[in-house]
Amino acid sequence: MFFESFTDVVPSFFGMLNQGPLTLTLFLHTFIVLPMFWIYASEKKRLNK
């Protein structure tokens, strides 16, 4: 199975995300990096003006 059954003692939001290879950390990294595309685009717009 790609997704494992829950192994930790207490189920929690972060524990749920932590049920496959690197799922939790990939989720958090993506969440942090994505808005930077928007920051990049808005800076580009500001510089072009």
Add this chain to the structure above:
Amino acid sequence: MAQENLSVWTSIPFWRRSAAWVTGFATILLIWLTFDTMGQISMGTDADLQQRVTKRVPAATVINYHIEYKMSEKRGHEVPVIGKKEPFFGKEWSPKEAAALLHLGKLTSQAKNCMNCHTLLGNGAYFAPDLTKAWLDPAWQKGGALQPMTGKSTVEEAMSEFLMHPSQYPTHARMMPDLKITADEAKGLVAFLKHMSSIDTNGFPRNFSKTVDQFKTGGTNAH
């Protein structure tokens, strides 16, 4: 206008805004994670123990139970297993008494500066053995090397005797100094160690539960 002046990659405001976003969001995540973890590592209650509810950090009354450290198929590492009741210093401790004893023990562990020779949960100094699962150490059990040395017949009595007069029971050229630990403080420290051994440390230290027999034969399974 020169093209490179337009590059976002060399724009200070871009990096400043990105730094602010990443720092702010990481901080919020850390605070959120902290709330989640706090809920999971706060001490359980005596009722949890009676109803066999597994807590990462059990109540102080865990000292009334037999504790083992066993491989869990599901978790993929060893976990503490709380078993049947057993007397601790010859009696069963009420929740109030147990909490007071653990409090004395934790306070003594700080007052005597244990952490600047030993490691607790793996943190501290590296001059003396790790104490995370010291309560479960085969050396302190019946048939181990340390228990008969003190002339006592239970783990808790042997440990507290050692703690009160460590330099009378040398186990190595590197000895524990006499820290003027009183009988009560020693009881507290042993309760603190027993409680710590019941904490779910995600399998640290790994492969700890070697039997006394394995130690006697030089730590291998050879016959």
Add this chain to the structure above:
Amino acid sequence: MLTSIKTNHLTSSGQKLGMMYFRVAMVLFGAQLLMGLIAAIQFLYPGFLFELFDFSVARMVHINALVVWMLYAMIGSVYYMLSEETEHAGVAMGLGKLAFWVLTLAVTVVVLVYIFIQIGPGKESTIWLINEGREYLEAPRWADIGIVVVVLTFYWNVFATYMAGKKTGIMTVMVANLMALAGLYLAGMFFTDNISMDQYWWWWVIHLWVEATWEVFVGTLAAYALIKIIGARREVVEMWLWIEVLMLFGSGILGLGHHYFWIGTPEYWWEIGALFSALEPVPLIAMFVHVLYDWGKEQGGSGARETVKNNPAMAWLVTNAFGNFLGAGIWGFFHTLPQVNIYTHGTQFTAAHGHLAFFGAYATILVGMMYVGLQGAYGVKEMKSTFNSKMAIFLITFGVVGMTVALTIAGYEQVLVERAELGGGWNAFFTAQDLPWYIQAQLWRTIMGVVTLVGFVYLVIDLLTIGKKAQQAEA
């Protein structure tokens, strides 16, 4: 450095105060090395000072002197750069001077109590008056409160001066970062019976200091020093500073998770700790590239050598770029993944990392800042390295790298024999401690410790004399 008390070219009271902090920092640095040497000898000869001055005491003073000398040198550096960056004489500097004396008195009392009283009974009074018994945060509670008051005074000096003066990017980062640095100390000022809870918050202070706010602090110092020493362009330096803040906090804040693998905290910290802390070396590479690139660029032009205005400071700054990357980055990454850390956690491996990281990331740049301070105090246009400066930097760096290598070998042996082979525990621990490879490594660590101490003596002599020599050379 001593004569600079009298013959002082510094006009700003903030800079004078900075020099006072530097002097105490050097005394504590010396104390740190002596205590480390005692502790190292006790590994080889366990009877040395047994029940008089035990390992726990030597080790406690060793790591406390380390933290406190670095905080002193950090505060000194901030006071030194404050008036130059803000172009303002400084707000309430008299109060800052009073705080210096209060702090120094408190530190003296705390150290004397550590050395002569050492431990107390298992009562609340012990953690209030003698020592709190939590590694690095041993300072008794009364001193904690005192430190908070002094740091608030220091922060008021910095913040009010910043608000009244020019607001450079460097000072903006400094002011914001110092607030986080000071505020985090509060997370270590409580007692709990729950050892997991205890260590959870303990790491908030230790990790978020050493692997987040202190690193950003170093980035800010490097930015200031590069402008000052080699005349790097402010726009370039400040852009790099924001990139460093982004990457240091982006990896360092959640990198805290690598301390939450085994202390009773949930399993999800494995992934968070592993992957965020695995990125922690990235900003250190960036800082390394940035310092060396700027240096190369400034040296590359015509009339190359004249551009470095303070040779010893620059030498320490470059050592910082290497040391931070190697000690904090590489040696940290070695054992940051839980798959490795389950065996290395709590072994000499950690000690190896600790030695090279604290030296490489912090000691180096702070010593560099002392040279910058001396240049100002003696009003020297160009500060050249003396024989003593070269001996100091060579011997100290060689000694610390030597100790690190020795401890790494001891750590490997301990990890494989005590942990992997024997599975931890009392017998496993002493079996590993008695193997010849481990003992040889401890012997080499002690020898390299002596080398470091000799280098330190050269450093002190140099700091005391280099200013006057440079002044005479220019006269």
